[in-house]
Amino acid sequence: MLDIVGKRGWxxxxxALVIIPGLISMIASPGWISGxxxxxxxxxxxxxxxxxxxxxxxxxxxxxxxxxxSELGHDEALIQRIGGNTFFIxxxxxKEAIGDDISEREKIERGLDEFLGLERDRVEFDxxxxxxxxxxxxxxxxxxxxxxxxxxxxxxxxxxxxxxAHRYGVSAILALVHDLLIILGIFSILGRxxxxxxxxxxxxxxxxVAGYSVNDTIVxxxxxxxxxxxxxxxxxxxxxxxxxxxxxxxxxNTSITTLVVLLAMLFIGGTSxxxxxxxxxxxxxxxxxxxxxxxxxxxxxxxxGEVGRFFxxxxxxxxxxxxxxxxxxx
Amino acid sequence: xxxxxxxxxxxIILILGIAIAALGFKDINIDIPGFPTVERNGTGPLGLKLGxxxxxxxxxxxxxxxxxxxxxxxxxxxxxGNVAATLQSLTFGEDNSALENLRVLPIGxxxxxxxxxxxxxxxxxxxxxxxxxxxxxxxxxxxxxxxxGEPSVDxxxxxxxxxTRRVNKFGTEEPIIQIFGDDRLIVQLPGASxxxxxxxxxxxxxxxxxxxxxxxxxxxxxxxxxxxxxxxxSPEIKSPDELAALLPALLTEAGYExxxxxxxxxxxxxxxSNTVDSATQSRAAIAIxxxxxxxxxxxxxxxxxxxxALIGQTARLEFKERTCDSAACTTFTDTxxxxxxxxxxxxxxxxxxxxxxxxxxLQFNGRGSDIFSDLTRRISTAESQATKRIAIIMDDQLxxxxxxxxxxxxxxxxxxxxxxxxxxxxxxxxxxxxxLPVPLKLIQESDVDALLGEExxxxxxxxxxxxxxxxxxxxxxxxxxxxxxxxxxxxFYAVIVLAIFKMIPITLELAHIGGFILSIGMAVDAxxxxxxxxxxxxxxxxxxxxxxxxxxGRAWPAIRDSNISTMITCVVLLWFGxxxxxxxxxxxxxxLFIGVSVSMFTAVVVSRNLLQLTAWxxxxxxxxxxxxxxxxxxxxxxxxxxxxxxxx
Numbered sequence: 001m002l003d004i005v006g007k008r009g010w011x012x013x014x015x016a017l018v019i020i021p022g023l024i025s026m027i028a029s030p031g032w033i034s035g036x037x038x039x040x041x042x043x044x045x046x047x048x049x050x051x052x053x054x055x056x057x058x059x060x061x062x063x064x065x066x067x068x069x070s071e072l073g074h075d076e077a078l079i080q081r082i083g084g085n086t087f088f089i090x091x092x093x094x095k096e097a098i099g100d101d102i103s104e105r106e107k108i109e110r111g112l113d114e115f116l117g118l119e120r121d122r123v124e125f126d127x128x129x130x131x132x133x134x135x136x137x138x139x140x141x142x143x144x145x146x147x148x149x150x151x152x153x154x155x156x157x158x159x160x161x162x163x164x165a166h167r168y169g170v171s172a173i174l175a176l177v178h179d180l181l182i183i184l185g186i187f188s189i190l191g192r193x194x195x196x197x198x199x200x201x202x203x204x205x206x207x208x209v210a211g212y213s214v215n216d217t218i219v220x221x222x223x224x225x226x227x228x229x230x231x232x233x234x235x236x237x238x239x240x241x242x243x244x245x246x247x248x249x250x251x252x253n254t255s256i257t258t259l260v261v262l263l264a265m266l267f268i269g270g271t272s273x274x275x276x277x278x279x280x281x282x283x284x285x286x287x288x289x290x291x292x293x294x295x296x297x298x299x300x301x302x303x304x305g306e307v308g309r310f311f312x313x314x315x316x317x318x319x320x321x322x323x324x325x326x327x328x329x330x
Numbered sequence: 331x332x333x334x335x336x337x338x339x340x341x342i343i344l345i346l347g348i349a350i351a352a353l354g355f356k357d358i359n360i361d362i363p364g365f366p367t368v369e370r371n372g373t374g375p376l377g378l379k380l381g382x383x384x385x386x387x388x389x390x391x392x393x394x395x396x397x398x399x400x401x402x403x404x405x406x407x408x409x410x411g412n413v414a415a416t417l418q419s420l421t422f423g424e425d426n427s428a429l430e431n432l433r434v435l436p437i438g439x440x441x442x443x444x445x446x447x448x449x450x451x452x453x454x455x456x457x458x459x460x461x462x463x464x465x466x467x468x469x470x471x472x473x474x475x476x477x478x479g480e481p482s483v484d485x486x487x488x489x490x491x492x493x494t495r496r497v498n499k500f501g502t503e504e505p506i507i508q509i510f511g512d513d514r515l516i517v518q519l520p521g522a523s524x525x526x527x528x529x530x531x532x533x534x535x536x537x538x539x540x541x542x543x544x545x546x547x548x549x550x551x552x553x554x555x556x557x558x559x560x561x562x563x564s565p566e567i568k569s570p571d572e573l574a575a576l577l578p579a580l581l582t583e584a585g586y587e588x589x590x591x592x593x594x595x596x597x598x599x600x601x602x603s604n605t606v607d608s609a610t611q612s613r614a615a616i617a618i619x620x621x622x623x624x625x626x627x628x629x630x631x632x633x634x635x636x637x638x639a640l641i642g643q644t645a646r647l648e649f650k651e652r653t654c655d656s657a658a659c660t661t662f663t664d665t666x667x668x669x670x671x672x673x674x675x676x677x678x679x680x681x682x683x684x685x686x687x688x689x690x691x692l693q694f695n696g697r698g699s700d701i702f703s704d705l706t707r708r709i710s711t712a713e714s715q716a717t718k719r720i721a722i723i724m725d726d727q728l729x730x731x732x733x734x735x736x737x738x739x740x741x742x743x744x745x746x747x748x749x750x751x752x753x754x755x756x757x758x759x760x761x762x763x764x765x766l767p768v769p770l771k772l773i774q775e776s777d778v779d780a781l782l783g784e785e786x787x788x789x790x791x792x793x794x795x796x797x798x799x800x801x802x803x804x805x806x807x808x809x810x811x812x813x814x815x816x817x818x819x820x821x822f823y824a825v826i827v828l829a830i831f832k833m834i835p836i837t838l839e840l841a842h843i844g845g846f847i848l849s850i851g852m853a854v855d856a857x858x859x860x861x862x863x864x865x866x867x868x869x870x871x872x873x874x875x876x877x878x879x880x881x882x883g884r885a886w887p888a889i890r891d892s893n894i895s896t897m898i899t900c901v902v903l904l905w906f907g908x909x910x911x912x913x914x915x916x917x918x919x920x921x922l923f924i925g926v927s928v929s930m931f932t933a934v935v936v937s938r939n940l941l942q943l944t945a946w947x948x949x950x951x952x953x954x955x956x957x958x959x960x961x962x963x964x965x966x967x968x969x970x971x972x973x974x975x976x977x978x
Binding site: 050062078080081082083084086088126127128129130131132133136139140142143146147150151154155158172200201203204205207208209210211212214215216217218219222223225226246247249250253254256257258260261262263264265266267268273276280284 | 386389490494506508509510511514516518587604605776777778779780781789790792793794796797798800801804805808840841843844845847848850851852854855858859862866884887888891892893894895896898899900902903905906907914915917918919922926
């Protein structure tokens, strides 16, 4: 049987390799101190500009304009037809004319006119407030914290027949926080690298992943619960290893099937829900990973007192205990 | 055991049948006397209601209604026409300036509301109006002037918050509301785009078309498909065919798009079209009068009308004591009580104590309770019940006029009447949401397309089906017969979830679709858990039937606890979303909750039952149909212990 538990240090290292750069990317963002998120906020969350434009050609549709707006450097544009050949375009706040540069509004009008034949005398232009109020984001955040507390107590209760049941609750929440940090980190980095913005669908995705993550963790924990109750005299580590191996087939199959649906939609589906699907796909992988390699391993570390030792020691000893965990320092 | 299973199967088939019926009939209207009518007729596929991002809806632009408002009460009755004529002819000051953008609203036989552009305190038009009107129409008993100036940023934010609250209370739909420029507000509401115009003519079609039929000829370039023959101005009755030829040109000219005309009889026709604004409506009404015949009525309904009426309302709420002159209360006098919307702390709709029919619950603050107590003490006596009412007046229009049945001392009261659920809710929102910091006027109204684009939506749907198909293939290859069972269970799952979405009804948005996709994952997971456990039991040599039972029992705690944890998350999200106002959060929570509950039911009841059925119809003997590798691994065993295979 594979010794999964023995290499537990590695898993935390692998996660740290994703999470730490992500955290740095978030904290290093200029707005962090003033309460900014470190993520690149899409136009759902920021004030923006709105243009009401009409075209002479009735065949022009949203996709034509979307394509043209992308060429003009406005990928983020949200375009809606509001009757006839009039369209309502939301963008980020457009820059005023600076020096010799024409204003962005002028640039867009010219750009649309050149290829699509804009009726320029009918253009209306103004600024708009954010679509999603800050309140909604706060609501989601508080709701997640409250949900975590409730889940911790529920898991504690559900595992009351095994010794130290509260550890299962804490570990499940740890895995949840892990998954959310992975997603936040990856999106923060992608925001820097490929300008990926987060919109309201990102919040939706995070909430769904939160539901999925704990769900998956509990399935793995259930095996541990079963094996530990059957062999109360054995040590926890081999029991966890056995449980993981026994439930490996199920874990892989479930995440593969979920991923198949998500990836199919990601690759052949429409562009507009890609962000949501990306969050869900990362969440599905991370959720499965964290159940096996974070939540379960954390149980073992806690059981062996490694967690406390890790934090109580000085820097040098911490490094050596880290190496020890990875299996090099033995 | 078997009879239980058969009963269960029948129940499952019944549930499935109801769900398919619920989805199959596009419109579902259930009307049981005594209960609120249930109407399910969304515009999406299968009659599902789709939200703004998936389907589009109505696009409304409001503007702060700035200006100066005069409230004038004359000593005696004055005709509206005379007052309006006087106001139009009045000029003031040295430069003889007139009242700009004048609007006059009659409020009572001797009371008028007059609106103009903003007038400064010292403007001669403002200072001189009282005198000028008194001169023309006799003494004025009350004259009040108010100016509603350009709104501040805070005031616009206040308007936004208030309207968000109003729309959210109206239903579970998620609107988009944004401040636009300095003094405008964009409101996009899902669903129900388009207008229904109902026209009733005064005379049957179309006796005596007058000469101006020539007007119809001008309309032809506007896209009339049939060459109309205006050359024959026959005063005779026209046939419906001729009307059908005349109407499209007329409507196109007026500004109607994508319309569908249904001529019901010689007097009525109905036009389904895009959402038409009031200017278009009046153009069409005028054109019909000129070219077709005198109108008896011309009514336009937009799907978003109900919400629209709520949004724009300024809502100055007053409670007055009404003394009726007769039992029918056609004439009355209202007395001010000094009780206003500011004294009301809560208003909500609920079912009455019997559980059928709807009531509105009100609660006043301390000051309001005192006034209300004093009022109800006086007017709830048997003799005054005949003549006294409590007039609840909003923006000078009567909203409700209930009779006080008891002395209400604690400021908590209940208004009953034959309210439908919708009426009670609308009234409660009107009562509670208070006044807008700035009055609004609707300046633009149109349809709006889906935020995501139809193409994108279709692709995503196809992709979802492809993904689901791949999952079926994977499950069948990996779990054989059990995989087939899982595929059936998943289809069952999808049908039930969609039927629930439709029946609640939930306005589907991307958020719900996301929740739905991931809950498919969890539904598959429950099946996989059972099958894996089953396989394990087969491997250690159990018969298929007992493997199913034991495997199921082993998988159950995991399915139960993991799904309960997800449900806890959903309930917490729902609670927060509801309290702190996050439609997005609520949407995810509802769909995930429904998904998880149904997935649990599917795995526990449907998959299990189907598995047992396959075992009983003889397939159970062929254990390799279920777990191919089990046969290979335990091949020697099966020979040695025929009981394993034939034990049943």
